[in-house]
Amino acid sequence: EAQVTQNPRYLITVTGKKLTVTCSQNMNHEYMSWYRQDPGLGLRQIYYSMNVEVTDKGDVPEGYKVSRKEKRNFPLILESPSPNQTSLYFCASSLKGPYNYGYTFGSGTRLTVV
Amino acid sequence: QQPVQSPQAVILREGEDAVINCSSSKALYSVHWYRQKHGEAPVFLMILLKGGEQKGHDKISASFNEKKQQSSLYLTASQLSYSGTYFCGTAIYGGSQGNLIFGKGTKLSVKP
Numbered sequence: 001e002a003q004v005t006q007n008p009r010y011l012i013t014v015t016g017k018k019l020t021v022t023c024s025q026n027m028n029h030e031y032m033s034w035y036r037q038d039p040g041l042g043l044r045q046i047y048y049s050m051n052v053e054v055t056d057k058g059d060v061p062e063g064y065k066v067s068r069k070e071k072r073n074f075p076l077i078l079e080s081p082s083p084n085q086t087s088l089y090f091c092a093s094s095l096k097g098p099y100n101y102g103y104t105f106g107s108g109t110r111l112t113v114v
Numbered sequence: 115q116q117p118v119q120s121p122q123a124v125i126l127r128e129g130e131d132a133v134i135n136c137s138s139s140k141a142l143y144s145v146h147w148y149r150q151k152h153g154e155a156p157v158f159l160m161i162l163l164k165g166g167e168q169k170g171h172d173k174i175s176a177s178f179n180e181k182k183q184q185s186s187l188y189l190t191a192s193q194l195s196y197s198g199t200y201f202c203g204t205a206i207y208g209g210s211q212g213n214l215i216f217g218k219g220t221k222l223s224v225k226p
Contacts, residue, residue, distance in 0.1 A: 031212065033212065033214070035216075040218065041218065042116070042201060042216045042217055042218040042219050043156070043201065043203075043216040044216070045213060045214065045215070048212035048213070049212070050211065050212050056210065056212055058212075058213060059213070059215065090155060090156070097211045097212050098144075098146065098203065098205055098212065098213075098214035099143050099144055099205040099211055100144065100161070100163065101161070102146055102158035102160070102161050103146070103148075103156075103158055103203075103214075104158065105155035105156050105157070106155060107154075107155050108154075108155055
């Protein structure tokens, strides 16, 4: 089944403790991206990757890191999480960039930082 | 640069029609539409690429105006399954190729 898999689905952590949220797709998509969703704000783009080893900032990149060493994986790293990073996170992929192709989203990761 | 969606929320009875608008202050290369049900991930509905384009499947369709700054999503003869939050995503002419900016969403509730 074609899908984007995120792990974990739920995560509670403490301020400052480094964490990684994994994202993997099995559709051979070139493009992957991370969004966060907060009530009343919609989906805001954190980082994206047009292809392997090519990453760029979205609209809200502060406090996050990403890497794209393999085509299928695009992990999101929070090196020193803070409470304002409490949010619902979605990974998305598309065949190529979103200018011409729609997204497939992962199931989401609900992160709470205390 | 975030597109403006209207209305913010709408309540319908089964069988009624609805229109959701998405407006940008900048010319758009393309517009996406997604539906998100409570507790689930957004699901892709369609993408519009050309000014004047209209697209649809089943009873959900969308248009992209000639100036490519506005798109509308049309839901006709609504069903209970249409309930959810609808988001437009916009790709701006001259913007970064990987940057898709979403509106804040329109919550649609369909009642029996």
